Amino acid sequence: MSFQANYFDGLSSRAKPVLVRVAEHAKNITFEADGEKLTFNLIDLNVQAKLGTAKRLIDLPNGGKLEAFDISELEAVIPTKASAFWRGLYYLENHLGWVLVALLATVFAGWLFLQFGVPKLAEYVADATPPAMEEKLGEQALQGLDSSVGYFSPSKADPARKASITAALNSLCVALKDCPKYRLEFRAGGMIGANAFALPGGIMVVTDEIITLSKNDTEIVAVLAHEMGHVKMRHAFRQSLQGVLSGLILAAVTGDVSSIGSGLPAALMQMRYSREHETEADMFALNAMQKACLPPKAFADILQRLEAQMRGEDDKTTKKAPLQQHSNSGADVISEMLASHPDTLARIKPFLATKQNCN
Ligand SMILES: [Zn+2]
Structure with a gap:
């Protein structure tokens, strides 16, 4: 299993195209950059959450980064460490119905506040005004x-x-x-x-x-x-x-x-x-x-x-x-x-x- 990626070594902003091999049995990835063979354990990788159609980013323990369009091969063997928030956001982004529900909830909360919160607030402000x-x-x-x-x-x-x-x-x-x-x-x-x-x-x-x-x-x-x-x-x-x-x-x-x-x-x-x-x-x-x-x-x-x-x-x-x-x-x-x-x-x-x- 392998995928194409751009490697950033964390020192220069230059992207280096690499072929990343995923070794499931060894629980690591390897690729060659500038003639040097790099190996990282799967558990040390930080795969950033998916957002829209943006490129996927993988943080490496050496301070470098991998950038790739398709990392499904890697994701098949590694659980993403994305936070619940980002996962939720990705889910919402891909489920328009929930976006509408969230929008309606926001509007409703705003209406509730205008209807009931503002009169109460006005009462406090009035009491505090000389x-x-x-x-x-x-x-x-x-x-x-x-x-x-x-x-x-x-x-x-x-x-x-x-x-x-x-x-x-x-x-x-x-x-x-x-x-x-x-x-x-x-x-x-x-x-x-x-x-x-x-x-x-x-x-x-x-x-x-x-x-x-x-x-x-x-x-x-x-x-x-x-x-x-x-x-x-x-x-x-x-x-x-x-x-x-x-x-x-x-x-x-x-x-x-x-x-x-x-x-x-x-x-x-x-x-x-x-x-x-x-x-x-x-x-x-x-x-x-x-x-x-x-x-x-x-x-x-x-x-x-x-x-x-x-x-x-x-x-x-x-x-x-x-x-x-x-x-x-x-x-x-x-x-x-x-x-x-x-x-x-x-x-x-x-x-x-x-x-x-x-x-
Ligand atoms: Zn009156």
């Missing part, structure tokens, strides 16, 4: 929304109405005793229409449009109590962190950095809280209204009116001429209050079932 930094982020977000075309413009609501809403919210907090630090801002909503938001750092924005839609201050206070729940649990900040973390991870995987650079205002307006966050905010609102002797039904009333308005605007939009469809009617942006809750009826149930409590 409130001043969060406030700064909120401030910048508000500035961004004020200067971006189509979002906020100065409020034109009646100053007396704004003052009475501010006072009503203040009384709620007096009754509640543990309101988080907040700042109320009034804006004309533009394309985001009848809406209310909690930005990072406790900034709560209420739009003229939702004030117009409300029948009384209690309804606005109910909406703001929900937003206060988001503030209390730092949902906006946690959600922003999640967005940044997910963006960084996706950019690392895809190499596309532009996804992170997209404007913060747009990102915030597209932000959706999880249902869990919305339920937490609702429960905070219900509890707050109970403590402040406000009728919980007010929350249900404004929510239903918001939904009816949105449905109405949807109908109008579909009936409009194509050119007018992109007008800033607000129909294309879902109110924060409804965003993660397609089922408004189930959501308002506890508010309808709870009586006003003034003890």
